Amino acid sequence: MTETNLFPKDLTRSETTPPLRHEPEAPENTPTNPVRGWGRFALICVPYFWLLLFFFIPFLIVAKISLSQAAIAIPPYLPLMDWSKGVMGLWEVAKSWSLDNYIWLKEDALYWQAYTSSLKIAFLSTVLTLLVGFPIAYGMARAPRAWHTTLVMMVILPFWTSFLIRVYAWIGILKTDGLLNQALLFTGVINEPLIILNTSTAVYVGIVYSYLPFMVLPLYSSLEKLDTTLIEAAEDLGCPPWKTFWRVTVPLAMPGMIAGCFLVFIPALGEFVIPDLLGGSSTLMIGKTLWIEFFSNRDWPVASAVAIVLLGLLIVPIMMFQRHETRRNEGDM
Amino acid sequence: MPAKPSWFNLTSLVLGFSFLYLPIVILIVFSFNESRLVTVWAGFSTKWYTALLHNQQLLEAAWVTIKVGAISATLATILGTLAALVLARQGRFLGRTLFSGMIYAPLVMPEVILGLSLLLLFVAIDQNRGVWTIIIAHTTFSMCYVAVVVQSRLSGFDRSLEEAAMDLGCPPVRTFFRITLPQIFPGVAAGWMLAFTLSLDDLVIASFNSGPGSTTLPMKIYSQVRLGVTPEINAICTLLVLLVTLGVIIASILTKRQKLKRIEEERLAAAHL
Numbered sequence: 057m058t059e060t061n062l063f064p065k066d067l068t069r070s071e072t073t074p075p076l077r078h079e080p081e082a083p084e085n086t087p088t089n090p091v092r093g094w095g096r097f098a099l100i101c102v103p104y105f106w107l108l109l110f111f112f113i114p115f116l117i118v119a120k121i122s123l124s125q126a127a128i129a130i131p132p133y134l135p136l137m138d139w140s141k142g143v144m145g146l147w148e149v150a151k152s153w154s155l156d157n158y159i160w161l162k163e164d165a166l167y168w169q170a171y172t173s174s175l176k177i178a179f180l181s182t183v184l185t186l187l188v189g190f191p192i193a194y195g196m197a198r199a200p201r202a203w204h205t206t207l208v209m210m211v212i213l214p215f216w217t218s219f220l221i222r223v224y225a226w227i228g229i230l231k232t233d234g235l236l237n238q239a240l241l242f243t244g245v246i247n248e249p250l251i252i253l254n255t256s257t258a259v260y261v262g263i264v265y266s267y268l269p270f271m272v273l274p275l276y277s278s279l280e281k282l283d284t285t286l287i288e289a290a291e292d293l294g295c296p297p298w299k300t301f302w303r304v305t306v307p308l309a310m311p312g313m314i315a316g317c318f319l320v321f322i323p324a325l326g327e328f329v330i331p332d333l334l335g336g337s338s339t340l341m342i343g344k345t346l347w348i349e350f351f352s353n354r355d356w357p358v359a360s361a362v363a364i365v366l367l368g369l370l371i372v373p374i375m376m377f378q379r380h381e382t383r384r385n386e387g388d389m
Numbered sequence: 390m391p392a393k394p395s396w397f398n399l400t401s402l403v404l405g406f407s408f409l410y411l412p413i414v415i416l417i418v419f420s421f422n423e424s425r426l427v428t429v430w431a432g433f434s435t436k437w438y439t440a441l442l443h444n445q446q447l448l449e450a451a452w453v454t455i456k457v458g459a460i461s462a463t464l465a466t467i468l469g470t471l472a473a474l475v476l477a478r479q480g481r482f483l484g485r486t487l488f489s490g491m492i493y494a495p496l497v498m499p500e501v502i503l504g505l506s507l508l509l510l511f512v513a514i515d516q517n518r519g520v521w522t523i524i525i526a527h528t529t530f531s532m533c534y535v536a537v538v539v540q541s542r543l544s545g546f547d548r549s550l551e552e553a554a555m556d557l558g559c560p561p562v563r564t565f566f567r568i569t570l571p572q573i574f575p576g577v578a579a580g581w582m583l584a585f586t587l588s589l590d591d592l593v594i595a596s597f598n599s600g601p602g603s604t605t606l607p608m609k610i611y612s613q614v615r616l617g618v619t620p621e622i623n624a625i626c627t628l629l630v631l632l633v634t635l636g637v638i639i640a641s642i643l644t645k646r647q648k649l650k651r652i653e654e655e656r657l658a659a660a661h662l
Contacts, residue, residue, distance in 0.1 A: 095561055100479060100488075103472035103532070107491040110529040114506035117513055192405030195398035207402075209641065214409050216633050218590040220607050220614075221626040225412035228419065228618050235415060268409060326499020328593055333614060343501045350505060350597075360509070363502045374497055 115367075122157055122360035157361035167345065167362065171369065174342040177256065177331075178324040181263035185271045185320045186313065188264055193275035193312075194305075197282070208276070215269045223262055223333050230258050230334070254336025262330040267323070271316035278312025279305075311384050318377035325373075326366055342366050413630060420623035437624040447609060447625065454589060454606040457520060461527035462584035468528065469535025469584070470577055474565075476536065477543040495533045503530055504597030511598065518600030526598045527588040534587060535580035542576030543569075575644050582640055586633060 161167045196207045214222065229235045230253040237249040252258050282305065290300040306313075328343035335341070342362065350359040420438075424431035441447060472492055495503060507526045511518060550572070554564045570577070592607040599608065606625070613622055 096479065099471060100475050100482060103468050103475060103536075104484070104488055106468055106529070106532070107472075107488070110507060110510070110525060111491050111495060112487075114510040117509045118502075118506045121509055188405070188408070191397075191401035195402040195405065198395070198398050199402065210406060211409070213634065213637060214413070216586055216637050217413065217630050218607065218626070218633070220590065220592050220610060221416070221629060222412065224610070224614050224618075224622065224626065225416040227614070229412060229415065231618070265408070265412070272405075322497045323499065326501055328499075328501050329611075343499055346501045346505065347593075356509070359505060363505055366499065367502060370497075370499070374494070377497070378493065 118360045118363055121357055122364050123154060124357050125154070125156065157357050158365070160358060161361055161365060166340070170340040170342045170345040171365070173340045174325055175369070177259055177263070177339075177341060178321050178327075181260050181267075181324055182317050182321040184260060185264045185267055186317060189268055189271035189275055189316065190309075190313075192268075193272045193279055196272070196276050197279035204280075208273070211269050211272050211276075219266060220329060222266055223329055226258070226262055226265065226334060227253065230261065253334065254338060256335060256339050258334035258336075259331050259339050259341075262334045263320070263324050263327065266330065267320040270319040270323075274312040274315040274319065275309060276312070278309045282308050311380075314380055315377075315384065318373060318380065322370060322373050322377065325370060416623055417627045417630065420620055420627040422620050422623075425620065437620040438628075440621055441624055441628075444621075446604075447606075450604050450606045450609040453520060453603055457523050457527060457595075457605060458585045458588040461524045461531060461588050462581050464524070464528040465532040465535050465584040466577060466581045469532040469580055470539050470573075472532060472536040473539035473543055477540050492533050492536050495530045496537070498530075500591070500593035501597075504594040507594070508597040518598055518603070520603045522598045522600070523595050523603060523605065526594050527584075527591060530594065531584035531587045534583050535577075538580045538583060539573055539576045542573045546572050575647065579640065579644075582636060586636075589629070589633075 192211075196204070196211075199207060227234075231237070232249045232251060232253065234253070236252070237246075240246045241249065252261075286304050286308070287300055290304050291297070295303070326343045327341060328347055331339045331341040331344050332347070335344075343366075346359050346362045346366070349355050349362060419430075421433050421435065422430060423434040423436075472488075476489060476492065504526070507522075507529070508518070511522050516522065550568050551564055554568050555561070559567070590607065591605075592611050595605045596608055596611075599605065606629075610622055610625060613619065
């Protein structure tokens with residue numbers, strides 16, 4: 057009886073008790089301890105309202121500003137609402153909303169290019185990260201048991217160090233007079249320094265490098281669980297190693313591969329730091345476009361529209377990822 | 390699937406980890422370079438570290454960053470733990486789907502969008518930007534990480550202890566502090582660490598939400614990097630890397646020790662039976 061409020065999950069399972077009443081307006085009315093009902097109410101409300109206020113409502117504001125007009129004022133857009141006019145004011149404002157900013161995005165080739173090149177860079181670098189990450193995860197999973205904790209730790213550690221620092225570290229390496237060119241010139245592989253920094257190649261290197269842990273860890277957890285007897289069975293039956301790899305290992309590692317790809321693709325699409333520091337002016341990416349629109353051009357409504365379109369692009373992969381994760385977790389159980 | 394490491398596996402491990410660590414090692418090495426050029430070695434020197442100590446602006450930015458990190462990590466840990474309790478213990482309630490959506494979405498949301506949306510909120514309510522707006526912004530996105538970490542800890546522990554305490558008449562709040570919190574503490578501590586490092590790292594969200602006098606270290610580093618690579622930046626970066634590495638190592642030793650202690654206690658308890 058006393059735990060009814062803390063463990064309502066168990067309650068909802070039994071058929072004899074009525075379904076749990078919904079929060080927030082109906083705290084449980086048990087005579088023993090009415091405070092507990094309020095306790096539960098408060099427990100839910102505190103994080104809920106924080107997120108509503110600082111995460112959800114800001115999105116509505118972005119959506120609204122993306123429909124308003126830019127103005128030379130502080131803040132640089134026409135007012136959203138004139139509360140003094142009440143409901144009529146609301147209607148008048150709603151009439152002034154326009155899709156101008158979106159039409160502008162559609163008609164200006166720059167934005168279109170930024171979106172397509174973001175998609176292309178995010179997609180290709182996801183494939184590259186998979187190609188680089190797979191052998192590492194495979195090597196980790198096949199290493200002696202005693203190494204495993206240390207190896208996982210070593211993959212996670214760079215993730216804890218600053219993103220900005222790790223991107224910055226590559227500038228010194230990829231510069232025209234940087235260490236990579238010095239080494240290549242010294243060994244005689246090339247005669248002239250390669251120009252890598254401020255090209256899309258540098259962006260690919262940066263993304264692969266920064267997001268590698270996100271790919272390696274889920275891959276490792278899939279490969280680690282893989283039953284070696286299956287591989288042995290395939291080999292005993294005369295299957296050549298590459299075919300065993302392709303027909304046994306890869307399908308069994310698929311859940312980790314898919315999770316890793318989403319974890320790289322989704323954040324890479326909206327990346328700002330990497331294209332800005334490594335890609336120079338020649339690489340267009342949407343996160344950077346938004347930044348420039350906001351900080352340099354000070355066109356807040358267009359920046360908001362860019363954000364909304366980026367969000368639209370991301371919704372499909374994010375939902376696919378969440379479905380995949382739920383299924384993966386259920387599979388584990 | 391451990392087996393004997395083959396040459397192929399060893400090579401891929403060595404290459405993979407060199408790829409992960411070499412850039413950071415190079416960065417650290419060149420922070421001790423005598424020359425101003427970051428790419429040409431001219432002898433050992435610690436002069437860039439001494440220069441850092443006299444850079445007033447940088448020290449100020451470092452102080453702002455630590456302050457923001459500590460306060461926002463603490464707030465995020467409290468809110469995130471509450472959120473994890475709601476997700477793991479409160480079953481169904483009105484708006485649960487929206488709630489869990491709001492927990493998971495910031496984990497994958499591009500930083501530019503998070504930063505922009507919060508800034509527009511602060512502008513809409515006419516709030517001047519400064520240290521506190523950065524703290525609120527950092528709390529909001531890092532509480533979601535804390536919630537995920539703590540939730541995984543919560544779903545993996547034995548509820549019968551909680552139930553026993555409640556059946557014996559222990560009020561819920563006390564049950565939480567006496568039974569639940571000690572059990573999930575490693576998760577909560579890891580959550581705080583994660584929130585602190587996330588805040589320490591963040592450039593994009595802080596840039597959107599900062600005002601005059603609230604420049605954080607990443608913002609400072611970013612504006613200097615844009616002007617070019619200098620050994621001074623290498624020196625700050627080295628210090629930050631060492632700080633974080635030390636933190637992670639200490640945290641992992643502590644959790645290991647706690648685990649050993651628990652095993653020992655269980656062994657003793659079993660011996661007394």
